[in-house]
Amino acid sequence: MKKILVTGSNGQLGSELKLLSENYSHFEWVFTDRTEITLDKLSVLENQLELIKPDIIINCAAYTAVDKAESEKELADVINHLAVSVLASWSAKNNAKLIHVSTDYVFNGTSSIALNENAPTDPINVYGETKLNGEKICLQQNPEAIIIRTSWVYSCFGNNFVKTMSRLMQERDSLNVVNDQIGSPTYAADLAKAIMVIITHSDWYPGIYNFSNEGEISWYEFALAIKEIGGYTCEVSGIPSSSYPTPAKRPAYSLLDKSKIKQIYHVDVPEYKESLKKMMSL
Template sequence: MKKILVTGATGQLGSELSALSSSYPQYEWIFADRTKISLDDFDKLSSQLNEIKPDIIFNCGAYTAVDKAESEKELAFKINHLAVELIAKYSTEKKVKLIHISTDYVFDGSSSIALYEESNTNPINVYGESKLAGEIACLKENPESIIIRTSWVYSNFGNNFVKTMQRLMQEREEINVVNDQIGSPTYAADLAQAMIDIVESPKWIPGIYNYSNEGEISWYEFALSIKEFGNYNCKVGGIPSSSYPTVAKRPNFSLLDKAKIKASYNLDIPNYKESLRKIFI
């Protein structure tokens, strides 16, 4: 029985993989949180990997506090770059299949057309820089690995935009949401299924892939969809990013082109509204 190790087990994606795992009993699933896999302690990480002896690694663990990363650069790079390098090196030595999760934040947001895997990277914040460094190290140490860049992740689990909007729309009469950052959300359950589909596929095609739900929207439009499905009475206004300053800059445009992953693995990617509706069922 093949053993799948999932890092970042308590995060949104790890939790969705956990929810799906019972449908795939042909694998032995190991869901590792910080107590089982130490992404910030490399001696420990090495011995943990050697102890677990996985056949497949889903590296969903990451430092994801985008604003905090600006003042915790060393820790962000340790987890998002150096730990990835170590995992990739281990996976090469032990011939382990590795799927590593990355982000649309490797781009600067200056594009006006959907971004391809080969589009120029140019991160504008520390989080994006650390994730790009992780991608480069991953492919250098293990050219056979698969990297999936995703964006605007939400889920029934953890903290995310959808949950925040649901709460605010019930608490307040009026909220404002930025309307000049464009992309597409990713329902973590859809991405989790896509990862399993890749492992289940008879082919393994290494490299970088993009994955998000279909549709091109702003955060404001996303909020309007949440209002619609939740049937909330809260008034939602659109504002420019300049009216909502954050510590770390966000890319203004990070819509991902998914043609490559759809063609390579015959994936059917749902529209964002189709997936968002599931949160409200």
């Protein structure tokens, strides 16, 4: 029986994989959080991997506090970059498969067309920079690894845009949401399913893949969809990013092209509103 190690199992994607694992009982699952797999303590990490001895690693753990990363660069780099190096080199040495989750924030946001896996990377914040360094070291240490770039992740678990908007729309009469950052949301349950399609496929095709739901929207349009599905009466207005300054800059356009994952793994990529309805009805 193959053993799958999931890091960051209390996060959005890790929690969705935990739910989904019930349908895959022919695998032995090991779900770890930051107390069991310490990505910020590199000297301990290799020993922990030796104890677990996984056949497949799904690395969902990351430092994702985008604004905080600007002032905690060292910690973000250890978790998003240096720890990935340990996971990649261990998996290469032990013939284990590695799926590492990355982000659309590796791009600078100046594109006007959906970005494919070969589009030039050029992060504009510390979080994006550490994630890109993680990608590079991952493929360097283990060329057989698979990296999945995703964007705007939400689910029933953890803190995310959908849950925050739903709460605020019930508490307030009006809300302002940025309307000049374009991309597509990702329902973590859909990404978890896509990962399982890859793991259970008869062939393993290493490299970088994009995954997010279908659609090209701004955060403002995303908020309007949440308002409509939730039946909220809160007034939602679009504002430019310049009216809502944050410590970290965000890419203005980071829509991901999903052609590759659809062609190679025949992964189903649902339309964003369908997935949003699913999550909000749970």
